[in-house]
Amino acid sequence: MITTQELLHARRQAAGMIREAGIHITDKEADGIEVVDFGLSRLEKEGVQVLTLVQTDRISVKVLALFPNQTEPEHWHPPVGSDPGKEETVRVISGTMYFYLPGENTFKEGFLVKGKEHCYTMRHELVMRPGDQVTLAPGVKHWFQARNEGVVMYSFSTIARDVMDQFTDKAIVRTTKVVEK
Numbered sequence: 001m002i003t004t005q006e007l008l009h010a011r012r013q014a015a016g017m018i019r020e021a022g023i024h025i026t027d028k029e030a031d032g033i034e035v036v037d038f039g040l041s042r043l044e045k046e047g048v049q050v051l052t053l054v055q056t057d058r059i060s061v062k063v064l065a066l067f068p069n070q071t072e073p074e075h076w077h078p079p080v081g082s083d084p085g086k087e088e089t090v091r092v093i094s095g096t097m098y099f100y101l102p103g104e105n106t107f108k109e110g111f112l113v114k115g116k117e118h119c120y121t122m123r124h125e126l127v128m129r130p131g132d133q134v135t136l137a138p139g140v141k142h143w144f145q146a147r148n149e150g151v152v153m154y155s156f157s158t159i160a161r162d163v164m165d166q167f168t169d170k171a172i173v174r175t176t177k178v179v180e181k
């Protein structure tokens, strides 16, 4: 869970990063940025900020912001009904991103979240900079991380059903609880 204050602060920071990256967003969109702590209550370590630009029954376009040294936990997009699962292309707009997926262990630049090493099993590392992109087939496990300057990226995909996503860390709950404080 996060507090209302944390939510507003994270939204403001994410909106600033997105605008700084050169993407024009309205104030209304900035107010709608989703702050996701994955139910772990340590947003600055494991979390993501998401602005949804397009969401129809078929496609989805999002802008994701990761704060400095923030990690999006390892997950995959499973089949849902007759849909084989979300196919996704991630493209970096600003910052450097460490992206992990199946393949040879080339882990070098990133870090494993302390105490959660067993929840990050993909060790094939891509170092992605602005203009770099990667396309993931449905069901492929992945996680990613920002370093010192944070990262802003696009996510283009077939329909996103975020609540159906599967995570290696069984403690994760996809819906963020916000409490007054």
Ligand code: ZN
Residues within 6 Å of the ligand: 075, 076, 077, 088, 142
């Ligand atoms: Zn994903």
